[in-house]
Amino acid sequence: MDRVVALKAAAVAALMGLALVFTTGFAHPELLHNAAHDSRHAMNFPCH
Template structure:
């Protein structure tokens, strides 16, 4: 017995790719810009809390 699965590939246009690249770059630059003004202690605490919330050992 066999099952036939039909899938249609999605192809993005160049303008859609450009929007995606611009959005990703903007988000990345915003993260770097925002974290650049945070104190090292605040960044450490945020990373520490993230590790705890994802069950990673840190001590």
């Protein structure tokens, strides 16, 4: 039972992380774009 809970928590964390990366990665407002610029490039995420 504990393994199922841990897997669910890991899946939710992964989805939230991906949503954050893609939301800031394709954001058009300069403030959002620049806020995550260096970390996106560190993860090889193209933003321009």
